[in-house]
Amino acid sequence: MTHSIAGLYVITDARQPRPVPLETAVAATLRGGARVIQYRDKSDDAARRQREAAGVAAQCREVDACFIVNDDVELARAVDADGVHMGRDDGDVAAVRAALGPDRWVGVSCYGDLDRARAAIDAGADYLAFGSMYPSPTKPEAAVVPLSIFAAARALTDRPLVAIGGINADNIAEVTAAGADAVAVVNAVSGAADIEAATADLIARGFGEQS
Numbered sequence: 001m002t003h004s005i006a007g008l009y010v011i012t013d014a015r016q017p018r019p020v021p022l023e024t025a026v027a028a029t030l031r032g033g034a035r036v037i038q039y040r041d042k043s044d045d046a047a048r049r050q051r052e053a054a055g056v057a058a059q060c061r062e063v064d065a066c067f068i069v070n071d072d073v074e075l076a077r078a079v080d081a082d083g084v085h086m087g088r089d090d091g092d093v094a095a096v097r098a099a100l101g102p103d104r105w106v107g108v109s110c111y112g113d114l115d116r117a118r119a120a121i122d123a124g125a126d127y128l129a130f131g132s133m134y135p136s137p138t139k140p141e142a143a144v145v146p147l148s149i150f151a152a153a154r155a156l157t158d159r160p161l162v163a164i165g166g167i168n169a170d171n172i173a174e175v176t177a178a179g180a181d182a183v184a185v186v187n188a189v190s191g192a193a194d195i196e197a198a199t200a201d202l203i204a205r206g207f208g209e210q211s
């Protein structure tokens with residue numbers, strides 16, 4: 001497995017029409033220092049998804065950033081992504097692990113559920129995501145999970161732990177202090193007037209200066 005799941009983990013904005021062209025937004029967040037990018041698009045426009053994911057994959061490859069595809073293992077394989085992220089509605093983790101082989105990341109959403117985390121580990125997950133940590137502007141229906149989930153999850157595994165949901169410049173430091181290895185954001189980056197500066201600011205506040 002190449003790359004690491006650590007630091008700021010930027011998820012692309014699924015809104016259509018896009019407020020900022022996807023390529024422009026990804027280029028800015030990479031310039032700001034993000035080195036984990038997830039392509040997240042909830043539409044059924046397969047041609048656009050394929051085209052966009054291939055474009056983001058190429059942008060990530062240029063700077064050796066890790067590229068993850070949300071939900072869709074076939075798309076991840078088609079664009080030679082570094083991994084896939086799976087939630088509760090996205091299929092069987094063990095089957096995805098087998099389909100992707102040992103060299104690509106399989107990330108699994110555990111929400112606030114440690115039983116789900118145990119099952120994900122047993123099924124071969126490489127990293128575990130927890131959240132929503134705060135009310136999320138992107139997913140307002142998501143239940144909020146206490147910060148103590150990271151200490152509890154750390155007792156289960158050494159795998160990277162990712163925090164997601166409502167994380168911004170004001171609260172990212174308390175999430176990393178609670179034990180998250182990586183912090184996934186949508187709105188704190190894609191909703192910013194200056195995506196490059198917002199990315200650099202989140203990294204500095206959450207992780208200190210990254211090289």
Ligand SMILES: Cc1ncc(COP(=O)(O)OP(=O)(O)O)c(N)n1
Binds near residue numbers: 009038070086088089
């Ligand atoms: C890093 C990361 N963590 C959690 C999620 C959420 O996955 P899921 O619950 O499947 O919800 P959708 O993103 O598919 O709406 C994620 N995408 N990435």
Ligand SMILES: Cc1ncsc1CCOP(=O)(O)O
Binds near residue numbers: 137167188
């Ligand atoms: C996909 C997802 N899953 C839980 S919250 C969330 C959205 C995160 O977006 P934001 O960083 O804008 O709250």
Ligand SMILES: [Mg+2]
Binds near residue numbers: 070086087088089090
């Ligand atoms: Mg999903």
